[in-house]
Amino acid sequence: MTRRTCQAIILAAGQGTRMKSRKPKVLHQVAGLSMLGHVTKVASEAGVDLVSLVVGPEMDDVHKEASRIHPSVNAHIQTERLGTAHAVLAARADMIDAKDDILVLFGDTPLLRTETILKMREKLADGNDVVVLGFHSDEPDPYGRLLEQNGKLVAIREGKDCSQEEFKVNFCNGGIMGFAGQHLLTLLDSIDSNNAQGEFYLTDAVEKANEQGLKVLAIEADEAELQGVNNRMQLAKVEATFQYRARVNAMTNGATLTAPETVFFAFDTQIGKDVLIEPNVIFAPGVTVADNAEIRAFSYLEDASVGERCIVGPYARLRPGTILQEGAKIGNFVEIKKSLIEKGAKVNHLSYIGDARIGAKANIGAGTITCNYDGYEKFKTDIGAGAFIGSNTSLVAPATIGDGAFIGAGSVITQPVNADALAVSRSKPVVKDKWAASFRAAKEKKSKR
Structure with missing residues (x-):
């Protein structure tokens, strides 16, 4: 692959509420390294030039952890929780001068492999504008479904919103997405919150990209690789x-x-x-x-x-x-x-x-x-x-x-x-013959009184 610049936006604002912990969720460890550390390490190995870290207020330890692993980390504070697209937009300042590839990763998916990110980047280099990582599952609920037509990803549908036919689809959304940097801000700004939750969903970028005539593709990873952690x-x-x-x-x-x-x-x-x-x-x-x-x-x-x-x-x-x-x-x-x-x-x-x-x-x-x-x-x-x-x-x-x-x-x-x-350094031994017998006799005599 020819040298392309790359930015990773890592969403890491979780407070650890469901973990029942005072520690931010992404700092909990797997195999001796924080979950965020695993994700940042993989991003670094995949050639990411800049990590844009989206954190909550007062999460300096999270920024320090990512900076310990990657030489270029910018922290951005998400003050409101209005959905994944809104979280990504917290890093808007880093997207003004966009990299060739922009990856959206999650700080609580520590099993993601370097080769998977490289595969996503290869697909972006091949001319795709949006690449979504999915997995096949025998039990697809409660995941969103990846809906394809003629090899093209046309939508990501939440399980509760699926039609009967869509509900049968077992190609599931893994959450991780890659974008051609030149299009990401435009796509994010086109996403609205007209949904039951009133939130801005990054998954809506797929349909927005199709409306704009962009090339959208889904690729597969192993289900275990995309495990997230909430508890x-x-x-x-x-x-x-x-x-x-x-x-x-x-x-x-x-x-x-x-x-x-x-x-x-x-x-x-x-x-x-x-x-x-x-x-x-x-x-x-x-x-x-x-x-x-x-x-x-x-x-x-x-x-x-x-x-x-x-x-x-x-x-x-x-x-x-x-x-x-x-x-x-x-x-x-x-x-x-x-x-x-x-x-x-x-x-x-x-x-x-x-x-x-x-x-x-x-x-x-x-x-x-x-x-x-x-x-x-x-x-x-x-x-x-x-x-x-x-x-x-x-x-x-x-x-x-x-x-x-x-x-x-x-x-x-x-x-x-x-x-x-x-x-040789020893004290000179002192040996008293028959001392032990006399000691025991005295003790036994005393105990009979």
């Missing part, structure tokens, strides 16, 4: 659809999910080939997993990079800033935060590693913790290549353990340890 139940349904898609995509691209329905992905999770993912694994945003890695059961990963042939879990937690290099192993009940675990290093069980570097092939014993926080500041721990840290060791940061050093089990390390040195 928490619909939000859960959309989340389930996203997760099904993500699981299928991971397996199609070469990953093994032993219990797919128990694995949850974020919007940006990247999984390599020949990756094994066991049951009950959760990927929060920002995770990449390289080829041949294993993510074992009941692990939680967030903003972390897992290298080739790494093993994570079971019951591991990778927190933001974790980087595992090739062949690293993180075992059960281990938490890693903001740390680099270099090639072949092992943190096998019951340990906390935070703000640290673990050198290549180092071995961290069970119960080891990096004491990285003093209540005010965070401090770093650096453990050299090939070092061995004995079980139940506390490394009080800032701490430096040289290459090949050994730390004896149960030590509390507060000073630097040189390469190849042995450090």
Whole structure:
């Protein structure tokens, strides 16, 4: 497709009333990203130059969310609710110098695909003036029907207004529309509110465009892709659809999910080939997993990079800033935060590693913790290549353990340890023979009084 300019008008003024929430509806999340974020991200990927965001009063957070994802966002406040065409006209200032393509999107349809928007833009580039996105449904009520004649869309009819023949039509209105930019303002200004609701409906643009001799076309998308969200139940349904898609995509691209329905992905999770993912694994945003890695059961990963042939879990937690290099192993009940675990290093069980570097092939014993926080500041721990840290060791940061050093089990390390040195820090044990027997006898005698 030759380069055409494009504007997306995203309607996002919903207050979340039916969500029973103080948060604007479009800021509720699906797979770790707001619904608005999903729509804005797809628009950006489809080559949209300008996002015109229609919001309600005091919805600065909505503007900030869209601006976090797209570099050019103008917010327009809709002060009255007089229908979808009226909402689009809130962005009139951005339409004066119209782009080639103008898309009207909804901030609560997070499953819309980039390829679908690109298809709409292709149809506009082919000379169509209005392109409407629809879907076929076995249960078309309560959706509006897309009425076609000879391959041309002639009207969008609300279900309650359909004739008996029109009522049988199962090609439904998905709400999303594309326009040749040069015609949109004229079409919007021609729409009136002569209807039972007294509102200005964007769907009327289809008949207005036909009256003006413009080319109007409907194209089809999958019904699931056009799901909107008005309440928490619909939000859960959309989340389930996203997760099904993500699981299928991971397996199609070469990953093994032993219990797919128990694995949850974020919007940006990247999984390599020949990756094994066991049951009950959760990927929060920002995770990449390289080829041949294993993510074992009941692990939680967030903003972390897992290298080739790494093993994570079971019951591991990778927190933001974790980087595992090739062949690293993180075992059960281990938490890693903001740390680099270099090639072949092992943190096998019951340990906390935070703000640290673990050198290549180092071995961290069970119960080891990096004491990285003093209540005010965070401090770093650096453990050299090939070092061995004995079980139940506390490394009080800032701490430096040289290459090949050994730390004896149960030590509390507060000073630097040189390469190849042995450090042991323990209190001298006190042993009193037969003390326990005397203690029990005294207690039993007291209890009999």
